[in-house]
Amino acid sequence: MRASLTKATTAVIGIATFFVLAVAALAIVLVRDSRESALADGKAQAERFVTGAQAAVNRSFLGVDVLLASIDSLLGLQTMQLDWLEAPLANKLIEGATRQNLLVRSVALVDAEGTVVASSDASDTGQAMALPLGFVTEALEQQVSTLLVSNPVVSPSSSEPVLYFARHVRLADGHKLLAVAEVQVNLITAILVQGADISQLEATLERNNGTMLASVPAQESISGTQLQPALGMTSATPEAQEMPSRLSKRPAVVARRGMLYGSLLITASIPLDTVLAEWRSESKMIGGVALTFILVIVVAGVVGLRYLHRMGQAQRAITLAKTTMDQALESMESGFLLLDAQRCVVSWNRRYLEIYPWQRRLIAPGMSFERMLTNTAHELLGDASDDERKTWIASRMDMLSQHLHSHERVLPNGNVIEITERATPDGGVVIVYQDVTRLRQATAEIEQLAFYDPLTGLPNRRLLTDRLQQAITACTRNGRRGALLFMDLDHFKTLNDTLGHDVGDLLLQQVAQRVKACVREADTVARLGGDEFVVMLLDLSLDPLEAAQQAQMVGDNILHSLNQPYLLNGTQYRSSCSVGAALFGDTHQASAELLKQADIAMYQVKNAGRNALCFFDPQMLAAIQNRADLESDLRHALTAQQFELHYQLQTTDQGVPVGAEALVRWRHPQRGLVSPQQFIGLAEDTGLILPLGHWVMQTACAQLTAWQATPDKAALQLSVNVSARQFRQVDFVEQVRGILRDSGANPNLLKLELTESLVLDNVQDTIAKMKQLKATGVRFSMDDFGTGHSSLTYLTQLPLDQLKIDQSFIHNIGVHASDAVIVQTIIGMANTLGLEVIAEGVETEAQRDFLAAHGCHLCQGYLFAKPLPVVEFEAMLLLHEITV
Numbered sequence: 001m002r003a004s005l006t007k008a009t010t011a012v013i014g015i016a017t018f019f020v021l022a023v024a025a026l027a028i029v030l031v032r033d034s035r036e037s038a039l040a041d042g043k044a045q046a047e048r049f050v051t052g053a054q055a056a057v058n059r060s061f062l063g064v065d066v067l068l069a070s071i072d073s074l075l076g077l078q079t080m081q082l083d084w085l086e087a088p089l090a091n092k093l094i095e096g097a098t099r100q101n102l103l104v105r106s107v108a109l110v111d112a113e114g115t116v117v118a119s120s121d122a123s124d125t126g127q128a129m130a131l132p133l134g135f136v137t138e139a140l141e142q143q144v145s146t147l148l149v150s151n152p153v154v155s156p157s158s159s160e161p162v163l164y165f166a167r168h169v170r171l172a173d174g175h176k177l178l179a180v181a182e183v184q185v186n187l188i189t190a191i192l193v194q195g196a197d198i199s200q201l202e203a204t205l206e207r208n209n210g211t212m213l214a215s216v217p218a219q220e221s222i223s224g225t226q227l228q229p230a231l232g233m234t235s236a237t238p239e240a241q242e243m244p245s246r247l248s249k250r251p252a253v254v255a256r257r258g259m260l261y262g263s264l265l266i267t268a269s270i271p272l273d274t275v276l277a278e279w280r281s282e283s284k285m286i287g288g289v290a291l292t293f294i295l296v297i298v299v300a301g302v303v304g305l306r307y308l309h310r311m312g313q314a315q316r317a318i319t320l321a322k323t324t325m326d327q328a329l330e331s332m333e334s335g336f337l338l339l340d341a342q343r344c345v346v347s348w349n350r351r352y353l354e355i356y357p358w359q360r361r362l363i364a365p366g367m368s369f370e371r372m373l374t375n376t377a378h379e380l381l382g383d384a385s386d387d388e389r390k391t392w393i394a395s396r397m398d399m400l401s402q403h404l405h406s407h408e409r410v411l412p413n414g415n416v417i418e419i420t421e422r423a424t425p426d427g428g429v430v431i432v433y434q435d436v437t438r439l440r441q442a443t444a445e446i447e448q449l450a451f452y453d454p455l456t457g458l459p460n461r462r463l464l465t466d467r468l469q470q471a472i473t474a475c476t477r478n479g480r481r482g483a484l485l486f487m488d489l490d491h492f493k494t495l496n497d498t499l500g501h502d503v504g505d506l507l508l509q510q511v512a513q514r515v516k517a518c519v520r521e522a523d524t525v526a527r528l529g530g531d532e533f534v535v536m537l538l539d540l541s542l543d544p545l546e547a548a549q550q551a552q553m554v555g556d557n558i559l560h561s562l563n564q565p566y567l568l569n570g571t572q573y574r575s576s577c578s579v580g581a582a583l584f585g586d587t588h589q590a591s592a593e594l595l596k597q598a599d600i601a602m603y604q605v606k607n608a609g610r611n612a613l614c615f616f617d618p619q620m621l622a623a624i625q626n627r628a629d630l631e632s633d634l635r636h637a638l639t640a641q642q643f644e645l646h647y648q649l650q651t652t653d654q655g656v657p658v659g660a661e662a663l664v665r666w667r668h669p670q671r672g673l674v675s676p677q678q679f680i681g682l683a684e685d686t687g688l689i690l691p692l693g694h695w696v697m698q699t700a701c702a703q704l705t706a707w708q709a710t711p712d713k714a715a716l717q718l719s720v721n722v723s724a725r726q727f728r729q730v731d732f733v734e735q736v737r738g739i740l741r742d743s744g745a746n747p748n749l750l751k752l753e754l755t756e757s758l759v760l761d762n763v764q765d766t767i768a769k770m771k772q773l774k775a776t777g778v779r780f781s782m783d784d785f786g787t788g789h790s791s792l793t794y795l796t797q798l799p800l801d802q803l804k805i806d807q808s809f810i811h812n813i814g815v816h817a818s819d820a821v822i823v824q825t826i827i828g829m830a831n832t833l834g835l836e837v838i839a840e841g842v843e844t845e846a847q848r849d850f851l852a853a854h855g856c857h858l859c860q861g862y863l864f865a866k867p868l869p870v871v872e873f874e875a876m877l878l879l880h881e882i883t884v
């Protein structure tokens with residue numbers, strides 16, 4: 001393409017140059033020819049002129065010659081002697097003859113001395129005639145009388161330049177006389193010009209030796225002088241020549257003609273300026289036209305070259321764009337195949353051949369796509385019959401014609417190729433092949449992560465919910481039943497805590513395997529998280545009872561399977577699980593609702609002792625709903641100031657008040673007074689125990705401060721229960737100190753009651769915190785003592801002040817002998833350790849007496865007082881009603 005452009009450029013330059021040269025050459029030829037012709041015309045004109053002048057001057061000179069020659073016979077000189085000549089008569093005769101000739105001014109007859117013998121002007125007779133020197137002698141010495149013409153001289157009579165013409169005549173006595181005619185030069189020049197009107201013409205009458213006799217224009221200054229070069233006579237009618245003009249010496253065409261009279265000739269010079277004047281304007285015109293042509297050719301050439309240059313630029317741009325496009329296509333991550341409107345291959349890229357390596361040996365521009373498909377069919381459908389292959393090819397061609405845009409194919413190597421087809425404006429098709437193997441793998445992985453539990457590979461909550469919703473819809477439609485088994489491993493936390501999280505994971509994986517083995521393929525086993533699994537059973541009986549039996553059977557199988565020993569990292573382990581079951585299919589329920597039902601049933605099993613299966617009971621749902629409502633109310637109770645403290649008296653066995661236990665009460669606007677048994681557990685589960693505990697501590701300390709101001713109550717101690725969560729707070733010690741500081745209560749009167757389980761949970765932390773608080777004066781009592789696994793070891797380490805015997809033992813005094821023994825032991829232990837001991841739940845005098853008899857002199861119980869609001873409590877103290 002580039003070479004052809006270069007050729008075209010060269011051709012344009014060549015053609016333009018050729019035409020320019022041709023026009024220039026033609027112009028030069030025309031100009032030269034025209035010059036030649038102008039010169040020829042000029043020469044012809046000069047020759048015509050000189051020929052005419054020659055004839056005219058010859059005629060005039062002949063007239064003068066005849067006049068002079070006739071003098072002889074006119075005067076009869078041949079028959080007379082000189083003495084016989086009668087001058088007056090001769091004068092008259094001569095005058096008469098002279099008058100016949102217009103050219104001649106006068107004619108005289110002179111002797112050898114130059115004296116006028118007779119003359120047309122009678123006055124001259126006898127006078128010496130002023131002839132040029134030697135003229136008379138030369139004329140007389142002629143052997144044969146011929147006309148002799150003198151050089152120009154100024155006539156003495158007319159003072160004008162004249163020429164003298166002379167011829168001698170012989171007298172009878174042998175004397176020679178000379179007949180002389182005087183002719184004015186200007187008359188000769190007039191004859192010479194003949195009225196011709198040739199611009200800047202120079203005409204001369206001269207001798208062969210160059211002596212000029214007359215000229216046009218008249219040149220008196222050089223008249224008689226010799227013109228150079230002397231032209232002489234070469235031929236009778238020599239051609240005109242280019243040479244300097246005779247007078248002004250300017251370049252000219254010069255023609256000449258010899259006269260009848262020997263040595264005289266006539267020249268005509270026409271300057272080249274005149275000759276070539278017309279040629280010059282013609283040349284200018286030719287030059288102008290040629291120049292115009294040349295300009296047109298040059299402009300056309302330049303336009304052509306510019307067009308070619310632009311074409312070259314456009315071609316370079318196209319080439320660059322094509323190269324860029326080719327590079328882009330080659331570096332494309334996708335395969336690319338371009339088909340024309342006839343579905344034949346136009347182009348493809350490297351990636352296409354990487355995806356379809358078997359096309360390498362076959363593909364070629366112009367090959368039909370159908371043929372390529374035949375090749376592909378052999379690779380993709382190795383075992384297929386010819387008919388199957390043909391069908392495959394036909395369907396593929398069909399797809400191509402329909403422009404389905406995008407579809408996928410799996411190659412024999414497992415790669416997934418997405419094929420996208422787009423129609424091109426010229427009816428062809430661009431097919432893009434993208435390897436989406438990784439994308440599909442990633443999608444599958446994402447799906448796995450989104451819908452499956454990574455630990456067990458089981459469907460997760462999301463997928464279960466989805467499938468459950470579908471199953472509920474399907475069951476509602478076909479009337480069949482399904483069941484949901486909600487499973488939670490028993491005491492799984494203990495396994496985690498004892499053998500570690502990794503071992504816990506192993507158990508979860510084995511549980512997943514075992515549960516899967518207990519159900520059919522169509523059923524779903526999912527892990528919700530932690531140790532919670534759900535089994536969704538499908539296609540159970542239409543009859544609800546039968547369906548429940550089928551679910552029970554599967555559930556029992558699962559329980560049995562999970563009860564079998566596990567081998568976890570070489571350690572044998574036994575586990576069980578609790579299963580809650582819920583049937584679905586009779587009405588359309590939300591999946592969340594069903595899950596909740598099965599969950600409730602599972603909690604029922606947990607409460608009932610675990611390792612069993614229980615179907616969902618609607619009453620249980622009501623209880624749970626109630627608990628949820630209570631929780632919601634509890635959250636608002638603090639801000640709504642619905643809590644209050646009641647105080648239960650602590651006294652000596654003699655009824656002397658020593659203090660009180662602060663007990664929290666919830667006065668609900670609708671429910672009335674809610675007992676702590678109903679809400680303390682809930683507050684602990686929800687974490688609300690923390691703000692509640694803080695409020696109790698603040699209120700109790702404020703009360704202590706208030707009592708300090710009244711002498712009868714200033715010594716009362718106040719016991720406050722502390723929950724485990726509250727005590728475990730990192731800043732618990734700080735909180736108590738802060739409350740004491742803010743309230744101004746005496747720390748020695750504040751007694752914190754801790755349970756055995758709290759203390760045992762983290763003995764070291766408990767001791768540390770107790771010691772810190774003890775340092776500020778706070779006292780400690782061990783609540784519910786005797787119910788836990790108390791050991792002497794930690795009792796000795798704890799900075800306790802008091803043991804509080806649990807009311808269950810007090811209640812059984814006199815009922816179970818063993819409990820009475822326990823009470824005695826506790827009292828003994830307290831005495832041994834130097835601790836105070838107090839009994840709670842003292843309701844009878846017998847109990848009080850038993851306790852007093854065995855050394856426990858502090859009591860709390862209905863026998864002395866019930867828990868009372870502060871006003872009533874204080875009123876009770878005032879009335880001293882304690883008279884037991």
Ligand SMILES: Nc1nc2c(ncn2[C@@H]2O[C@H](COP(=O)(O)OP(=O)(O)OP(=O)(O)O)[C@@H](O)[C@H]2O)c(=O)[nH]1
Pocket residue numbers: 455488489490491492493494496500501502503504505508529530531606
């Ligand atoms: N190993 C392991 N433990 C987990 C995982 N997810 C949650 N857990 C633990 O599973 C335990 C679940 O305990 P719960 O079901 O609440 O209590 P439990 O000990 O099984 O007691 P019950 O269910 O009342 O019998 C918690 O200790 C969680 O920390 C997990 O992916 N792997």
